[in-house]
Structure formats: structure tokens, C-alpha cells
Amino acid sequence: MTPARFQPGDRVKVMKADVPGHLRTPWYIRGHEGEVERICGFFANPEELAFNRHGLPKRALYRVRFAQKKVWPDYAGPAGDTIDVEIYEHWLERA
Amino acid sequence: MRSHHDMGGETAGKVEPTEHDYAPWEKRVDALMVLLSDRERSLMRVDELRKNIEAIGPDAYDKMTYYERWITSITSTLLQRGVISSDELAKKIADVERREKAGLL
Amino acid sequence: MSTHHHHDHDHDHHDHAHPTQPDIDGPLTYHQKLEIAIRELMIEKGILSADEVRRTVEAMDARSPAGGAKVVARAWNDPAYKQLLMSDPSKALNQVGVEVGLYKLVVVENTDKVHNLVVCTLCSCYPRAVLGLPPDWYKSRAYRSRAVREPRQVMAEFGLEVPDDTTVRVHDSTADMRYLVLPKRPKGTEGWSEEKLAAIVTRDTMIGVAEARAS
Incomplete structure (x- = not known):
């Protein structure tokens, strides 16, 4: 297990990667900036588990909060609305 | 490229509040997954289930019901893992069809 | 389970058919x-x-929404239990004899200021331990596609209008967490027993597409 690189409140940016395989980072959130809401825990990498590999070491999984208006330029609701997405550490960089 | 299953934010119609009582065969598909992926058996992982659902072509993905996708994916995983062979699967399906015709199911 | 399931939905005032799928009926x-x-x-x-x-x-x-409803009703009536439910859901579920399941549960609370909505855009992750199997609409292309981008419109289609001064938080369960919405306790339920409260906690209120109602 590698220690968590980010803490709640940290600004992070989701990598804008387009790679094959089994990915749990939704397309719509790639490239967007948000704030770490919490560290959910440490988990094996699903991108490896999907191919019957062990996916170790476990890595931090974060719940990251994004402003809807930033994610969807045409978002119809108020500016305060948010979307939370769980993202594994290797998809995040410091914003 | 966005994958077909990765649909967050795509344009789609009204959400129809549909539901149905799951049929016994659907629940058995679910049970197969639960058992095959438990600690004791560990013959597949939920990640493999998802990966092989994602591998279903877009047209088929949209036409299939939820548990049709599951049983398709479970079968793919068991083939990939070498738990079953395509020959024995083909024979077994032929056997099921024969018994159905004979009214034995 | 199914009976409960359906009654749950009926509370949400959706008038629609519940088709059944007989197991072996025809080829x-x-x-x-x-x-x-x-x-x-x-x-x-x-x-x-x-x-x-x-x-x-x-x-x-x-496993059915009755499990989730039991937990919600207890939390409404017991502030210490609510605190435990928010901080350590597994322990809170254990305390009332509700199975914890394979996944870590995150409880998100609806208040006058915040309304939470749960979706899984990539597949159909759902808090099965506390709600049972998901309804078809939760797994539909329409819900999975639109709940993240037009949550207010989607909720409106379910008959729920969230006022603009209430923040909408959507939760896309993409990985190892499962989300349970703790709905707002409706007015007019003061002094109700846990059992009576549990009866108004429908499945849809715990997904976030409905609000609990006193009647």
C-alpha cells in the first residue's frame, strides 16, 4: 500500500487519458479539476483486476467533488451544484 | 474514444420509471456471479464481469437485458479463465436444446 | 421482497405497469x-x-429497501445513531441487524440546503445490501446518461422539484463505494415510532429521486 498523496481539500486534476482497457474513470470527468472530498480507502487497481492480475500495491481511492457548471458548460442548475466521482490516485495530479 | 458503456452526460430520452420482478433465471444468473466470485471459489472478479460486459458490441449491449449481459459476460470470463472449454459449452447448450424440445426442462 | 418493492414505488405516485417475466413461459x-x-x-x-x-x-x-428504511427511521429518531450512521455505516448497520455487504457504504444526508442523488454511469453499482436489487430504470441508458448532467430535470421527471436554493449533489458510484441517501424527515412525523417512520422511507427516497412524505 502506498500512502495517500492527496488530502481532503486538495485541488486535483483528472488526467485526460484515452487508453484502452477497463477503466473506472468516466470519460466525462477526464481533464476536469475538483477538490478531494475524502479518502475512501485503499484498493487494488481494477484496471489490473479486470485482467485477472492482482492489482497490487493497493492505491488510494478518492471521492473528488466537481462543480457542475465547470463540468458541463450548459449546466442548467445553480452554480453550487456538484458532482462527486470516485477516482483512483493514478488518475489524479495536483491542480 | 469514449466507450459505449461510459455514458455519463450523453443525450438520452426521458427516464421511464420501469421495473419488473426479477425472473428466477435472472436471479440465478446473479447467484452464479455471487458464488463464482466469492472468496472460496474466486473464479472471477466483478472487474472481469464489467470488462466482459463492456466488450459486448454497442448494438448487442443496447438490445440485451441486464442479466443477458451478465450471463454473456460470465460465460466469456469462464472461457478466458479456462474454467470451461468452448467445446464443452457447445455440447452442453445442444443438450439443453435437446431436452427443451423433448419437454424435459 | 417484490411485494414490498412495489408498494415502495407506489408511494412515489408513479402510475405504471409492473410487467412480470415468467421464468419458463414459451420457448x-x-x-x-x-x-x-x-x-x-x-x-x-x-x-x-x-x-x-x-x-x-x-x-x-x-435483501430489500426495508433494510435501508430501518436504518433511516432509526437515524431520524435517534441523533446518536444518526451520527454513527454518518461516521461508521458498517457499525450502524450491524447494530440494527442489517447486513453490511461487500462494499463500503457512504451515507449522504439530505437537508434543507442539500439534496443528494445517486447514479452509476459506468454500470449499475447500487447499495444492494440495504436496498436489494436495483429497479430497471436505475440501470437504464436514460438515467445513467442524464442523472449526472441534468439531475434536476431527471428528478422532475420523477415528480421531485428541488428548489434553486438547495444544492444538488450527484454521486457517481464509479468504484468501491456504495451510496445511501438519508432522506429528510418530513414535517408532521413528530413522535412517530420507528416502524411507522420506516413505512414512509421508500426505495426512491434512498436513491434520491423522491422525498419522504408523511402521508
């Missing part, structure tokens, strides 16, 4: 044959038994 579909084939092969190989399949289905039938 088997290809996928039904495939299920039989795989199950029989697994049994023949000694990997699992017919009895295990039956017991697993029974366990599945035992």
Missing part, C-alpha cells in the same frame, strides 16, 4: 439456455451446487 431464450448450461457445467465440475444457488437466491430475496 427458452438463448440467454436462458446459456444460464442453464453454465449452471449445469459448474455443478458437474463440482464448483458449486444447486443448493448453493438456491440459498444465494434466497439471501438475495431477503
Whole structure:
């Protein structure tokens, strides 16, 4: 297990990667900036588990909060609305 | 490229509040997954289930019901893992069809 | 389970048909044959038994929104329990005899200022331990596509208008967490017993597409 690189409140940016395989980072959130809401825990990498590999070491999984208006330029609701997405550490960089 | 299953934010119609009582065969598909992926058996992982659902072509993905996708994916995983062979699967399906015709199911 | 399931939904004032899918009614579909084939092969190989399949289905039938409703009602009536539910959901579920399940549960609370909505855009992750199997609409292309981008419109289609001064938080369960919405306790339920409260906590209120109502 590698220690968590980010803490709640940290600004992070989701990598804008387009790679094959089994990915749990939704397309719509790639490239967007948000704030770490919490560290959910440490988990094996699903991108490896999907191919019957062990996916170790476990890595931090974060719940990251994004402003809807930033994610969807045409978002119809108020500016305060948010979307939370769980993202594994290797998809995040410091914003 | 966005994958077909990765649909967050795509344009789609009204959400129809549909539901149905799951049929016994659907629940058995679910049970197969639960058992095959438990600690004791560990013959597949939920990640493999998802990966092989994602591998279903877009047209088929949209036409299939939820548990049709599951049983398709479970079968793919068991083939990939070498738990079953395509020959024995083909024979077994032929056997099921024969018994159905004979009214034995 | 199904009976409860349906009554739940009826509370949400959706008038729609509940089609049933008889198991073997007419010729088997290809996928039904495939299920039989795989199950029989697994049994023949000694990997699992017919009895295990039956017991697993029974366990599945035992899980329903009643589990979640019990937890919510307790939290409404007992501030200390609510605190535990928010900070350590597994422990809170254990305390009332509700199965924790395989995944870590995150409880998100609806208040006058915040309304939470749960979706899984990539597949159909759902807090099965506390809500049972998901309804079809939760797994539909329309819900999975639109709940993240137009949550207010989607909720409106369910008959729920969230005022603009209430923040909408959507939760896309993409990985190892499962989300349970703790709905707002409706006015007019003061002094109600846990049992009476649990009866108004529908499945849809715990997904976030409905609000609990006193009647």
C-alpha cells in the first residue's frame, strides 16, 4: 500500500487519458479539476483486476467533488451544484 | 474514444420509471456471479464481469437485458479463465436444446 | 421482497405497469439456455451446487429497501445513531441487524440546503445490501446518461422539484463505494415510532429521486 498523496481539500486534476482497457474513470470527468472530498480507502487497481492480475500495491481511492457548471458548460442548475466521482490516485495530479 | 458503456452526460430520452420482478433465471444468473466470485471459489472478479460486459458490441449491449449481459459476460470470463472449454459449452447448450424440445426442462 | 418493492414505488405516485417475466413461459431464450448450461457445467465440475444457488437466491430475496428504511427511521429518531450512521455505516448497520455487504457504504444526508442523488454511469453499482436489487430504470441508458448532467430535470421527471436554493449533489458510484441517501424527515412525523417512520422511507427516497412524505 502506498500512502495517500492527496488530502481532503486538495485541488486535483483528472488526467485526460484515452487508453484502452477497463477503466473506472468516466470519460466525462477526464481533464476536469475538483477538490478531494475524502479518502475512501485503499484498493487494488481494477484496471489490473479486470485482467485477472492482482492489482497490487493497493492505491488510494478518492471521492473528488466537481462543480457542475465547470463540468458541463450548459449546466442548467445553480452554480453550487456538484458532482462527486470516485477516482483512483493514478488518475489524479495536483491542480 | 469514449466507450459505449461510459455514458455519463450523453443525450438520452426521458427516464421511464420501469421495473419488473426479477425472473428466477435472472436471479440465478446473479447467484452464479455471487458464488463464482466469492472468496472460496474466486473464479472471477466483478472487474472481469464489467470488462466482459463492456466488450459486448454497442448494438448487442443496447438490445440485451441486464442479466443477458451478465450471463454473456460470465460465460466469456469462464472461457478466458479456462474454467470451461468452448467445446464443452457447445455440447452442453445442444443438450439443453435437446431436452427443451423433448419437454424435459 | 417484490411485494414490498412495489408498494415502495407506489408511494412515489408513479402510475405504471409492473410487467412480470415468467421464468419458463414459451420457448427458452438463448440467454436462458446459456444460464442453464453454465449452471449445469459448474455443478458437474463440482464448483458449486444447486443448493448453493438456491440459498444465494434466497439471501438475495431477503435483501430489500426495508433494510435501508430501518436504518433511516432509526437515524431520524435517534441523533446518536444518526451520527454513527454518518461516521461508521458498517457499525450502524450491524447494530440494527442489517447486513453490511461487500462494499463500503457512504451515507449522504439530505437537508434543507442539500439534496443528494445517486447514479452509476459506468454500470449499475447500487447499495444492494440495504436496498436489494436495483429497479430497471436505475440501470437504464436514460438515467445513467442524464442523472449526472441534468439531475434536476431527471428528478422532475420523477415528480421531485428541488428548489434553486438547495444544492444538488450527484454521486457517481464509479468504484468501491456504495451510496445511501438519508432522506429528510418530513414535517408532521413528530413522535412517530420507528416502524411507522420506516413505512414512509421508500426505495426512491434512498436513491434520491423522491422525498419522504408523511402521508
